[in-house]
Amino acid sequence: MRSTSLHTSKALLARWGTAPILGAVFLCAAHAEHLGELATLDGAAGNEDQVRQYIESQLGQDAEVDNTGSITKTFGRGLPRTLIAAGLDEPGFVISAITDNGYLRLKRLAEPPPHYQFESLLQAQHVTVRTRTGENLMGVVAAPSVHLDDERGHSSTRTDKDLYIDIGASTATEARSAGVEVLDPVTLDKRLIRFPGGRRLSAPWIASRAGAASLLRLAERLSDDPPEGTVTLAFVTQQFYYNTGLLRVLQRSAADRVIWLAPGGKPRSQIAPASGWSSELQDELWRLASDHDLDFQQASSFSKTFGPFRMEEPWPDAEQAAVLSVGAEHDGTPIETIHLSEVEKTARLLAASVGITWAEEEYEPVRRGKTPVNRPAGVDSLASLIRQLASLPGVSGAESAVRDWIRQSLPDWAKHRSRTDDHGNLIVPLGTDGPPGAIFVAHMDEIGFKVKGIGPDGVLSVESLGGLNVSLFEWRPVIVHTAQGPLDACMTMRGAVDAGIRSADEAESLGITAGDTVTVPRRWSRLLGQRLAASALDDRVGCGILLRTLQSLSAAEVRKLSKARPTWIVFSSKEEIGLVGAEALAKENSPRRVYPVDSFVTSDSPMENPALAHAPLGRGFVIRALDTSGISNRAEVERVASLARSHGIPVQYGVTSGGNDGSRFIPYGAVNIPLSWPLRYSHTGGEVSDLQDIEALGKIVDLLLREELFAR
Numbered sequence: 001m002r003s004t005s006l007h008t009s010k011a012l013l014a015r016w017g018t019a020p021i022l023g024a025v026f027l028c029a030a031h032a033e034h035l036g037e038l039a040t041l042d043g044a045a046g047n048e049d050q051v052r053q054y055i056e057s058q059l060g061q062d063a064e065v066d067n068t069g070s071i072t073k074t075f076g077r078g079l080p081r082t083l084i085a086a087g088l089d090e091p092g093f094v095i096s097a098i099t100d101n102g103y104l105r106l107k108r109l110a111e112p113p114p115h116y117q118f119e120s121l122l123q124a125q126h127v128t129v130r131t132r133t134g135e136n137l138m139g140v141v142a143a144p145s146v147h148l149d150d151e152r153g154h155s156s157t158r159t160d161k162d163l164y165i166d167i168g169a170s171t172a173t174e175a176r177s178a179g180v181e182v183l184d185p186v187t188l189d190k191r192l193i194r195f196p197g198g199r200r201l202s203a204p205w206i207a208s209r210a211g212a213a214s215l216l217r218l219a220e221r222l223s224d225d226p227p228e229g230t231v232t233l234a235f236v237t238q239q240f241y242y243n244t245g246l247l248r249v250l251q252r253s254a255a256d257r258v259i260w261l262a263p264g265g266k267p268r269s270q271i272a273p274a275s276g277w278s279s280e281l282q283d284e285l286w287r288l289a290s291d292h293d294l295d296f297q298q299a300s301s302f303s304k305t306f307g308p309f310r311m312e313e314p315w316p317d318a319e320q321a322a323v324l325s326v327g328a329e330h331d332g333t334p335i336e337t338i339h340l341s342e343v344e345k346t347a348r349l350l351a352a353s354v355g356i357t358w359a360e361e362e363y364e365p366v367r368r369g370k371t372p373v374n375r376p377a378g379v380d381s382l383a384s385l386i387r388q389l390a391s392l393p394g395v396s397g398a399e400s401a402v403r404d405w406i407r408q409s410l411p412d413w414a415k416h417r418s419r420t421d422d423h424g425n426l427i428v429p430l431g432t433d434g435p436p437g438a439i440f441v442a443h444m445d446e447i448g449f450k451v452k453g454i455g456p457d458g459v460l461s462v463e464s465l466g467g468l469n470v471s472l473f474e475w476r477p478v479i480v481h482t483a484q485g486p487l488d489a490c491m492t493m494r495g496a497v498d499a500g501i502r503s504a505d506e507a508e509s510l511g512i513t514a515g516d517t518v519t520v521p522r523r524w525s526r527l528l529g530q531r532l533a534a535s536a537l538d539d540r541v542g543c544g545i546l547l548r549t550l551q552s553l554s555a556a557e558v559r560k561l562s563k564a565r566p567t568w569i570v571f572s573s574k575e576e577i578g579l580v581g582a583e584a585l586a587k588e589n590s591p592r593r594v595y596p597v598d599s600f601v602t603s604d605s606p607m608e609n610p611a612l613a614h615a616p617l618g619r620g621f622v623i624r625a626l627d628t629s630g631i632s633n634r635a636e637v638e639r640v641a642s643l644a645r646s647h648g649i650p651v652q653y654g655v656t657s658g659g660n661d662g663s664r665f666i667p668y669g670a671v672n673i674p675l676s677w678p679l680r681y682s683h684t685g686g687e688v689s690d691l692q693d694i695e696a697l698g699k700i701v702d703l704l705l706r707e708e709l710f711a712r
Contacts, residue, residue, distance in 0.1 A: 044187050051212075058216050085236050087237070098176065100172055110240040122163065188334055200337055200340070207263045210342070218351055271289065280319040282384075395519060396577040406426060425581045443539045447466030472684050474493055572661055595673050596662035601679060602622075613655060621693055637673065
């Protein structure tokens with residue numbers, strides 16, 4: 001470990017105080033040193049000189065600075081080539097004008113702002129104005145007087161156009177005489193707060209420097225312990241202004257893998273894909289975190305912007321790009337708080353990603369007492385979870401592979417509660433014993449085919465299961481699912497399948513029998529933006545959402561289930577051939593409400609007439625208020641829509657064709673509220689959805705389940 005420099009130690013003592021702080025400095029000197037120092041430096045986007053000088057002093061020789069002011073240093077050689085980037089700047093402003101009476105007007109250097117009330121949070125705050133000669137001038141953000149609220153007659157919400165900085169000048173000439181000019185940067189005045197125990201630090205926008213602190217810790221390791229392949233560490237400028245520095249580093253890099261340490265996020269450090277909703281590198285990092293007992297949170301996306309004029313994503317390979325966020329409390333506010341363990345464990349994960357072992361005694365994991373989630377390997381986000389589910393065969397009546405996988409993926413507490421009924425429905429009862437007051441249901445099965453017979457020439461004759469257009473499956477590859485495993489085959493005309501065999505005896509030797517199911521091959525294609533194409537999205541998306549909702553229940557919520565209202569999560573069978581599993585369940589149970597989570601067949605396609613079922617992709621989840629199987633109660637539809645809007649979840653109303661599991665409960669007294677996402681090209685091998693709609697659907701299901709369980 002590199003020893004603390006004399007310059008840095010003096011700077012820390014000057015900013016932190018004396019004796020009460022020394023324990024924290026020596027207890028966790030390396031990461032406390034870097035984070036504490038970085039958090040107190042001024043560096044609005046495009047004006048990061050103070051921060052850059054500190055980084056360069058720590059990196060030593062061979063560090064390079066590009067035209068944006070970003071710093072890179074490379075360790076090791078060979079493949080793979082890994083680029084790890086973190087930002088230097090913070091949300092801030094530049095002076096855009098000086099008024100005649102000496103006030104400073106501002107232009108924000110944070111696009112988009114880190115908080116929806118960003119400017120309002122600054123009223124009456126102390127700020128630092130750094131002049132072009134390097135002098136710091138103090139100022140205060142002008143604020144309205146509460147005594148004049150009635151006279152003011154407008155909202156206190158602010159934008160940068162509403163901000164005025166008072167530096168004590170009475171005229172523009174006086175302000176300029178103090179060295180102030182247009183383009184001088186303005187930042188919040190910084191005061192580092194150390195909470196009891198010395199492990200939590202707070203300062204304005206401290207999360208914007210936490211990634212750089214982790215990279216400095218990693219740089220210390222790489223200096224002594226060469227990595228696997230080539231590792232380039234990049235400390236990039238303008239992360240809050242369209243990520244200009246990151247774009248430049250990416251443009252001149254030949255990296256095979258990119259890890260971006262983004263500011264903000266949740267209180268726990270997160271792992272997310274850099275583009276879309278999943279990536280191979282994200283999965284790899286999640287597995288490494290699990291292997292090293294590092295407490296990260298999975299995320300399916302992360303906020304990012306690369307400017308109003310850049311349409312394409314900048315990553316060399318989106319599957320080999322991921323985002324880490326160092327956990328921050330009170331994200332986007334002037335009191336952002338970082339636990340030092342979040343910085344340390346992020347550095348440990350980065351080290352593991354490049355093949356460096358971190359000594360166990362140097363890190364003490366934060367034990368949260370949280371029930372661990374029992375997931376099969378690779379289940380790291382809603383998108384990848386759905387991808388796993390969609391990869392499993394589950395034609396109507398043969399859903400066992402899907403059912404077994406879902407059950408294995410349940411948290412242990414839910415697994416112990418679960419049961420499978422005589423009709424193949426997987427049921428997870430929540431709350432107290434007794435008849436369910438509400439049921440959330442998604443069907444496990446998909447459309448497909450079943451082998452009817454085997455001809456003497458070995459050709460298989462099949463029949464369809466579920467509503468489909470056979471012509472859309474002809475002359476295409478298929479998979480025959482036998483007791484001995486899957487077999488590749490081709491469907492020719494009129495439901496004939498060629499499995500490459502020449503006799504019935506040969507078919508028998510391969511394990512093919514009447515009753516075996518046939519599906520299209522599993523294909524998962526990422527389209528532009530947030531779109532994806534795959535088979536069996538109907539209704540593995542619904543299953544994935546219900547499964548993730550169960551996995552997301554906290555330990556505290558699980559403890560409360562013993563007193564919660566009885567509510568069931570059901571993964572139903574045989575929906576595609578007549579809502580069979582739901583019908584059997586409805587006859588034995590009469591909930592107050594039922595929420596089927598299923599696709600909405602949309603006419604959002606040039607192939608369709610938009611007069612019916614027009615729910616555009618990317619506009620949010622759909623309340624499937626009317627379909628062939630029934631009409632939903634209007635008051636209940638509005639209740640769900642109102643709940644969604646109050647939480648900022650995009651929602652659409654839907655009128656379409658087809659049926660849903662919930663309709664089978666209506667004759668037995670239930671109110672049916674179908675929840676859906678728009679799906680193009682339903683019941684084909686290339687169903688298309690938008691992950692934004694799916695995530696919106698997941699959010700409303702989370703809210704409704706907790707409401708049914710815990711609302712009084």
